[in-house]
Structure formats: C-alpha cells, structure tokens
Amino acid sequence: MDLDTFGDQLDRLRGAALADVAAAGDLEALDERASHYLGRKGTLTALLRSIGAIPPEARPRAGQLANAVREAVEAAMAARREALAAVQLERRLAAEATDPTLPGRPRRRGSLHPLLETSRRIAEIFGQFGFVVYEGPQVETDELNFQLLNIPEEHPSRDLWDTLYTDLPGHLLRTHTSPGQIHVMRATRPPIRALLPGRCFRYEAVDASHGFEFFQVEGLMIDEGTTLSDLRGLLDEFAHAMFGADRGTRFRPGYYPFTEPSVAFDVRCVVCDGTGCPACGRSGWMTILGAGMVHPVVLRNGGIDPERYQGFAFGMGTDRITMLRYGINDLRLFLESDVRFLEQF
Ligand SMILES: [Zn+2]
Numbered sequence: 001m002d003l004d005t006f007g008d009q010l011d012r013l014r015g016a017a018l019a020d021v022a023a024a025g026d027l028e029a030l031d032e033r034a035s036h037y038l039g040r041k042g043t044l045t046a047l048l049r050s051i052g053a054i055p056p057e058a059r060p061r062a063g064q065l066a067n068a069v070r071e072a073v074e075a076a077m078a079a080r081r082e083a084l085a086a087v088q089l090e091r092r093l094a095a096e097a098t099d100p101t102l103p104g105r106p107r108r109r110g111s112l113h114p115l116l117e118t119s120r121r122i123a124e125i126f127g128q129f130g131f132v133v134y135e136g137p138q139v140e141t142d143e144l145n146f147q148l149l150n151i152p153e154e155h156p157s158r159d160l161w162d163t164l165y166t167d168l169p170g171h172l173l174r175t176h177t178s179p180g181q182i183h184v185m186r187a188t189r190p191p192i193r194a195l196l197p198g199r200c201f202r203y204e205a206v207d208a209s210h211g212f213e214f215f216q217v218e219g220l221m222i223d224e225g226t227t228l229s230d231l232r233g234l235l236d237e238f239a240h241a242m243f244g245a246d247r248g249t250r251f252r253p254g255y256y257p258f259t260e261p262s263v264a265f266d267v268r269c270v271v272c273d274g275t276g277c278p279a280c281g282r283s284g285w286m287t288i289l290g291a292g293m294v295h296p297v298v299l300r301n302g303g304i305d306p307e308r309y310q311g312f313a314f315g316m317g318t319d320r321i322t323m324l325r326y327g328i329n330d331l332r333l334f335l336e337s338d339v340r341f342l343e344q345f
Contacts, residue, residue: 001050003058010069013037013044017073021080030084034077044070114345115215115334118322119197122217125241129234131195131219136180138199142170144179148301149258164201164212173201177218178258181294181313184220185302190309191223197318208330215318222294222304222311228261231291231312239267239288242321248274250285259292259313270324286324289316 017037024030037044048070054062112120123133146158156162164173180196188194196218204210221230232251239249248268256262264287269280276282291314296306304311319331326345333341
C-alpha cells in the first residue's frame with residue numbers, strides 16, 4: 001500500500017468517524033462508536049496497524065498522518081462526551097426538580113405505648129430506691145411458675161382453665177411475673193432489690209377488665225432486717241409519685257401463697273378522691289397492688305436462708321395502673337393497635 005492510498009483511507013475514516021461522533025445522541029451510542037473506530041478491533045485501529053505494509057521511507061509520514069487523525073477523532077469524542085453528559089445531568093435535575101412552594105409532607109411521629117410508658121415510669125420511681133429491672137422468660141416451667149412459689153397442686157390458680165399450657169410437657173405461659181423472684185434469688189445474693197416487669201397470660205374470657213394477655217410489674221427486696229414497715233414506706237412513696245403527693249393510702253389484709261403476711265395496698269380513689277363513686281364501688285378506695293413478706297419456703301426455694309434474711313414482694317397490673325393514670329375504661333384498647341387510641345399518648 002502506498003502513502004496516497006493510506007492517506008485517502010485515513011481521510012475517509014476521519015470523515016465518517018467525526019460525522020458519527022457528532023450524530024451520537026447519548027453516551028451509550030458514543031461508547032459504541034468509540035469502540036467501533038478505536039477499540040481493539042476498531043476500523044481506525046486496523047488501519048493504523050497496516051502501516052507496516054507501507055514502504056519504509058514513507059512510514060514516518062504515514063505515522064504522522066495517522067496520529068493526527070486519531071487525535072482528532074479522540075478529541076471530538078471527548079468533547080461530545082462532555083456535551084452529552086451535561087445534557088443528561090440537566091435532564092435529570094429537571095426531572096428531580098422540587099417546587100419549594102409546595103407544602104411539606106407531614107412526618108408522623110411515633111410515641112411510646114401507654115403500657116410501656118407506665119412500666120418505665122414505675123421502674124423510674126422504684127429505681128430511685130435502688131431497684132434494678134430484671135426480665136424473665138414468658139414461657140416457664142410448672143415448677144417455677146407454681147411449685148417453688150408455694151403454690152401446691154390443688155391451688156385454684158393451677159386450674160386447667162386458668163392457665164395456658166404449651167405442647168412441651170411441664171411448660172406453660174407464665175401466669176404472673178413471680179417466677180422472676182426465684183430467678184433473681186438464684187442468680188444473685190442479698191441484698192436484692194429487683195423489679196420484674198413483663199407480659200403474662202391467663203385463660204380468660206376477654207372483657208373490658210380481663211385479658212388473656214396482660215402486663216405486670218413485680219418488686220422484690222431481700223435483706224437482713226427487712227420489715228413490713230419498709231414495704232409500707234416504699235409503697236407510699238410510689239403511690240405519691242404516681243398519683244399525687246397527698247394521695248391517701250392504706251394496707252388491708254390479703255392472701256397470696258408466696259407471701260406471709262399478705263396485704264392489699266389501696267389508694268384513695270383517683271376518680272372521686274374518696275367521696276365514693278361507681279369506679280371505686282362507692283368505697284372511696286382503689287386497690288392498686290398486692291404485696292407481703294416473702295414466705296420462708298419461697299426464700300429457701302431461692303437458695304436464701306430465711307433465718308438470716310427477710311424480704312418483701314409486691315405486684316401490680318401495669319394495665320390497671322395505666323388505666324387509672326389516663327382514665328382509660330377498657331383494657332382491650334391496649335392491644336388493639338388502633339392508631340386513634342395510641343396517638344393520644
Ligand atoms: Zn371513687
């Protein structure tokens with residue numbers, strides 16, 4: 001091949017390449033063109049390789065011509081690439097453009113569930129007296145839920161109709177948070193100040209004041225010389241923090257298998273303040289929790305010597321405390337997940 005032929009072919013390719021580059025409508029098309037002319041198997045690449053077929057004395061000149069063409073095509077491609085990129089960016093920005101005069105989208109804010117909020121408030125109050133939160137499992141053994149808490153086989157709360165059993169023999173859904181007492185006693189040594197919040201289960205016909213699923217908070221304190229008056233003082237502090245500093249309180253005798261003696265703890269009715277109303281059965285008092293001195297048998301079951309240590313325990317329904325706090329009259333609202341209800345807290 002002589003220099004003239006080579007030059008003609010170069011000119012033709014140069015013309016075709018520049019026209020193609022100018023016609024490329026987007027970056028993809030341009031990439032395809034670049035590969036067509038300048039790629040490993042590109043037509044311009046092939047022509048440049050054919051320089052070897054030109055007589056030796058004409059090769060330097062052929063090389064100059066070829067490089068000039070390649071540089072011109074590369075420069076045209078770079079310029080076109082820049083222009084196309086700018087256009088595409090502009091289009092994208094136009095598509096994403098925001099209208100600053102439009103009203104903003106309201107961001108829905110969540111809030112804590114009232115039961116959780118109350119549970120935390122209770123933990124906060126008792127936390128000031130050194131009580132530490134401990135969470136036990138929701139599936140318990142019969143032994144932990146009943147036997148070790150001094151609840152014998154014939155106790156009414158063990159009735160098949162009151163308890164939800166699992167397929168696993170000897171396992172049930174805990175009917176109270178009290179098994180946590182045994183867990184804590186076995187896991188730590190006195191002095192103990194533990195708060196045991198959590199979900200509990202009972203086989204119940206559901207109505208405004210009964211649920212098969214409900215929430216409790218239990219407290220346990222064990223130390224040398226712990227007395228019933230310590231319990232009374234602590235519960236008074238709690239009632240005042242939760243229901244007002246001048247809220248009247250009282251102990252009444254109660255009965256639980258795992259405490260001896262046992263008491264019910266009442267506050268002046270939060271609705272009528274003691275004058276008597278339907279909410280308090282006209283008595284002026286509302287029972288908010290049960291409590292008592294931990295039974296020596298239960299202490300022993302927890303590995304604690306009842307000759308040396310005494311303790312008290314108390315338990316309250318988180319649902320009931322929450323209902324009293326907010327004036328809620330139906331416990332079913334707590335688990336219905338109705339946003340209209342939950343948004344009020
Ligand atoms: Zn009342």
